[in-house]
Amino acid sequence: MRKILIVGAGQSGLQIALGLQSQGYEVTLMSNRTADEIRSGRVMSTQCMFHTALQHERELGLNFWESQAPNIEGVGVSVAGPDSSRVIDWVGKLDGYAQSVDQRVKMAGWMETFAQRGGQLVIHGAAVSDLDYFSRTYDLVLVSAGKGELVSMFERDASRSPYDAPQRALAVAYVHGLGPRPEHPEFDAVRCNLVPGVGELFVMPTLTTSGRADILFWEGVPGGPLDVFQGVKDPGEHLALTLELLEKFLPWEYARATKVELTDAGGTLAGRYAPTVRKPVGRLPGGGLVLGVADVVVANDPITGQGSNSASKCAASYLSSIVSHGDGVFDEAWMQGAFDRYWATAQHVTKWTNAMLGQPPEHVLNLLGAAGDLQPVADRFANGFNDPSDFENYFYEAELAEGYVAGVAAA
Structure with missing residues (x-):
C-alpha cells in the first residue's frame, strides 16, 4: 500500500485525498484547522464551479450538496458607461449548470468524510522542517496549501508570470436578501459587471452555512476608487462600503441590494495577491522533493472565476497521474510530467485570465x-x-x- 501525504485541505487537497483513499492508498492529510473551525470561521473564497469541475466531483461521489445548491444556468455581462448606465447587457446560457458551495461547508464536510472513511487526519500547521522529516517516510508528498512558508519552496516561473504585483484588490461579502435580477429572473446566473478603468463586480448565488445566499465580489484596480477595503476589520463596515460603491458605479445592481444583510459575522473577506505560475517541484533542505498542487503552482487572479475549477481539474489530473504510475518511483521526472499534463489545461486559464486583467482591445x-x-x-x-x-x-x-x-x- 503506497503512502501519500497531502498538506492542505482545500478543494484540490481534499479531492485528491478522497480520490486516493477510494483507490486503497494510505493517505495522511494535514490541515491547520479542524472541520468545526473551518465551518464556523471566515469565508475563504468565492467559487463558481462549472460543469467539468462538478463532473470530477460527481465521478468521486463527492457532490454531497448538489441537490441543495442553486443551479446557475447562465453567465451575464454588463458594461457600465461613463454616466453609470449600462452600455452592454446580456446573459449567455450554459450547456450544463454551474454551482457554488461555500468552501466552509464543502471543506468541513469532505474533511469529516475523509476521517470517517479511515483517513489519517493531522490537525497541525506544516513547516518546511516538518516536510523534511515526512518526505523520508512517504512515497509522495503533495503541497496543496497555497499560502505561507511552504509556497516559498516553489520557484516563480518568470516565463509564465507576466505580473509581479497584484492586479486587483479583492473584497467579498456573502449576503441574504438580494432581490431577483430584472432580466431573466426565471433562472439563476452569475453577473459580471465591468466598470472600465475601475474594476469589476461579480454577483453569484451560492449555498452557505445558513442556506441559499448571494456573493457580492468587488475586484478593484489597485489605487483606484474600489481599492478601499484594506484595514476594514468590521464586517458591517465592509458591507456598507460594498453598497456605497454599488450605488455609485452600478446602480442597477444597487437597486436589488437595498435590503441585504450579511449571512454571518464571517461573511466578508478582503485581500490581494500577484497572479503567479511556479515551478512544480519543491526541494527540501534534506534533499527530498515535494509536488505543488493547484494554486501553489498556478495562482490566477479570480477575475475569470477559475480558482476552484482549476483546483478540481488539477486534482483530477494528478489523481490520474498517481494511479496510472502504479508502483513506480515518484521522482522529479514524474513530478514534472504530472504538472505538464495539468498545465496543458491550465495554460488556457492563465492566458485568458491575464488577458481579462488588461485593458480590453x-x-x-x-x-x-x-x-x-x-x-x-x-x-x-x-x-x-x-x-x-x-x-x-x-x-x-x-x-x-x-x-x-x-x-x-x-x-
Missing part, C-alpha cells in the same frame, strides 16, 4: 457588444468559463473575432 469590446444582439455569441462566451481553451478559436485575435461574429450574424 477594441475587438474584444466589439465581441462583447455583439453578444447583446447575437445569442450564440453570448452562449459561447458563457461556456468559455467551463472550457477556456475555446477562447483560442475566436477571442484573442481581431481577425478571428471579426470573422466569427460575421459568420454568426450571417447565419
Whole structure:
C-alpha cells in the first residue's frame, strides 16, 4: 500500500485525498484547522464551479450538496458607461449548470468524510522542517496549501508570470436578501459587471452555512476608487462600503441590494495577491522533493472565476497521474510530467485570465457588444468559463473575432 501525504485541505487537497483513499492508498492529510473551525470561521473564497469541475466531483461521489445548491444556468455581462448606465447587457446560457458551495461547508464536510472513511487526519500547521522529516517516510508528498512558508519552496516561473504585483484588490461579502435580477429572473446566473478603468463586480448565488445566499465580489484596480477595503476589520463596515460603491458605479445592481444583510459575522473577506505560475517541484533542505498542487503552482487572479475549477481539474489530473504510475518511483521526472499534463489545461486559464486583467482591445469590446444582439455569441462566451481553451478559436485575435461574429450574424 503506497503512502501519500497531502498538506492542505482545500478543494484540490481534499479531492485528491478522497480520490486516493477510494483507490486503497494510505493517505495522511494535514490541515491547520479542524472541520468545526473551518465551518464556523471566515469565508475563504468565492467559487463558481462549472460543469467539468462538478463532473470530477460527481465521478468521486463527492457532490454531497448538489441537490441543495442553486443551479446557475447562465453567465451575464454588463458594461457600465461613463454616466453609470449600462452600455452592454446580456446573459449567455450554459450547456450544463454551474454551482457554488461555500468552501466552509464543502471543506468541513469532505474533511469529516475523509476521517470517517479511515483517513489519517493531522490537525497541525506544516513547516518546511516538518516536510523534511515526512518526505523520508512517504512515497509522495503533495503541497496543496497555497499560502505561507511552504509556497516559498516553489520557484516563480518568470516565463509564465507576466505580473509581479497584484492586479486587483479583492473584497467579498456573502449576503441574504438580494432581490431577483430584472432580466431573466426565471433562472439563476452569475453577473459580471465591468466598470472600465475601475474594476469589476461579480454577483453569484451560492449555498452557505445558513442556506441559499448571494456573493457580492468587488475586484478593484489597485489605487483606484474600489481599492478601499484594506484595514476594514468590521464586517458591517465592509458591507456598507460594498453598497456605497454599488450605488455609485452600478446602480442597477444597487437597486436589488437595498435590503441585504450579511449571512454571518464571517461573511466578508478582503485581500490581494500577484497572479503567479511556479515551478512544480519543491526541494527540501534534506534533499527530498515535494509536488505543488493547484494554486501553489498556478495562482490566477479570480477575475475569470477559475480558482476552484482549476483546483478540481488539477486534482483530477494528478489523481490520474498517481494511479496510472502504479508502483513506480515518484521522482522529479514524474513530478514534472504530472504538472505538464495539468498545465496543458491550465495554460488556457492563465492566458485568458491575464488577458481579462488588461485593458480590453477594441475587438474584444466589439465581441462583447455583439453578444447583446447575437445569442450564440453570448452562449459561447458563457461556456468559455467551463472550457477556456475555446477562447483560442475566436477571442484573442481581431481577425478571428471579426470573422466569427460575421459568420454568426450571417447565419
